[in-house]
Amino acid sequence: MKNVLITGGSRGIGKECVYLFAEKGYRVFLNYNKSVKEAEKISEKTGAIPVKCDVSDEEEVRKMYTFIHDNYGNIDVLVNNAGIAQIKLFTDISEKDWDNVFNVNVKGMFLVTKAFVRDMISRKKGKIINISSVWGITGGSCEVHYSASKAAVIGFTKALAKELGLSGITVNCVAPGVIDTDMNKNFTAEDIDALKNEIPLGRIGTPKDVAKVILFLASEKTDYITGQVIGIDGGMIM
Numbered sequence: 001m002k003n004v005l006i007t008g009g010s011r012g013i014g015k016e017c018v019y020l021f022a023e024k025g026y027r028v029f030l031n032y033n034k035s036v037k038e039a040e041k042i043s044e045k046t047g048a049i050p051v052k053c054d055v056s057d058e059e060e061v062r063k064m065y066t067f068i069h070d071n072y073g074n075i076d077v078l079v080n081n082a083g084i085a086q087i088k089l090f091t092d093i094s095e096k097d098w099d100n101v102f103n104v105n106v107k108g109m110f111l112v113t114k115a116f117v118r119d120m121i122s123r124k125k126g127k128i129i130n131i132s133s134v135w136g137i138t139g140g141s142c143e144v145h146y147s148a149s150k151a152a153v154i155g156f157t158k159a160l161a162k163e164l165g166l167s168g169i170t171v172n173c174v175a176p177g178v179i180d181t182d183m184n185k186n187f188t189a190e191d192i193d194a195l196k197n198e199i200p201l202g203r204i205g206t207p208k209d210v211a212k213v214i215l216f217l218a219s220e221k222t223d224y225i226t227g228q229v230i231g232i233d234g235g236m237i238m
């Protein structure tokens with residue numbers, strides 16, 4: 001049985017990943033931070049093992065690693081999905097806002113990857129899938145800190161893919177467009193309609209649209225793919 005760790009598995013895209021990977025027979029570790037009830041509910045339905053950990057906290061990440069490693073062994077697939085967003089004018093972004101976004105979206109990915117990659121290197125196998133965003137490629141107005149953090153995910157993915165290629169580890173990322181999750185709950189119906197007009201496929205994405213591609217990137221079908229950014233955006237950017 002393959003082990004997969006999905007960070008931020010309690011809601012949205014991560015939650016859908018938990019369902020899909022569990023359905024495919026993976027042993028799933030569902031990392032969450034605040035959504036205890038949601039994590040327990042998903043765990044009851046899927047058999048996923050919930051692990052509470054703030055990915056931006058090195059000590060908590062170390063404990064998550066020790067719990068998983070000592071009880072279940074190595075992780076085969078790591079999905080760095082946990083992320084936060086914030087809509088603000090650039091001039092209103094405080095140092096704290098900037099740090100919050102970078103601590104989760106960038107430092108969290110760094111800490112979790114660093115904790116689990118050593119075992120992948122010793123075993124000479126593993127798949128790491130990071131979640132960027134279309135805004136990390138094009139830049140999103142009123143989301144400068146979020147866009148910069150998602151651009152960092154792309155740089156991280158490519159650099160690590162180069163470094164770990166000879167260790168038999170692939171590192172890829174996905175760049176979703178507008179996906180129907182809590183992250184976008186502040187959009188009005190008019191906002192959504194305006195967005196749909198920008199999307200050739202004429203609809204916003206579902207968490208499943210993204211989770212299916214992440215599952216694909218975790219499979220042996222992608223053994224010769226590394227360092228790539230896969231857009232999942234209905235053609236929004238091309």
Ligand code: NAP
Pocket residue numbers: 007008009010011012013014031032033034035036053054055056081082083084085104108131132133134175176177178179180181182183184
């Ligand atoms: P979401 O519905 O808001 O869910 C965010 C998830 O991240 C939750 O499970 C949350 O867990 C977890 N999380 C947040 N801070 C955390 C921390 N410090 N430690 C551990 N987990 C933490 O968001 P989503 O839309 O599914 O987004 C998932 C990923 O896709 C993010 O990286 C996001 O940037 C990216 N993305 C989303 C979209 C979109 O349109 N939705 C587009 C492009 C990229 P708790 O609730 O337990 O704290």
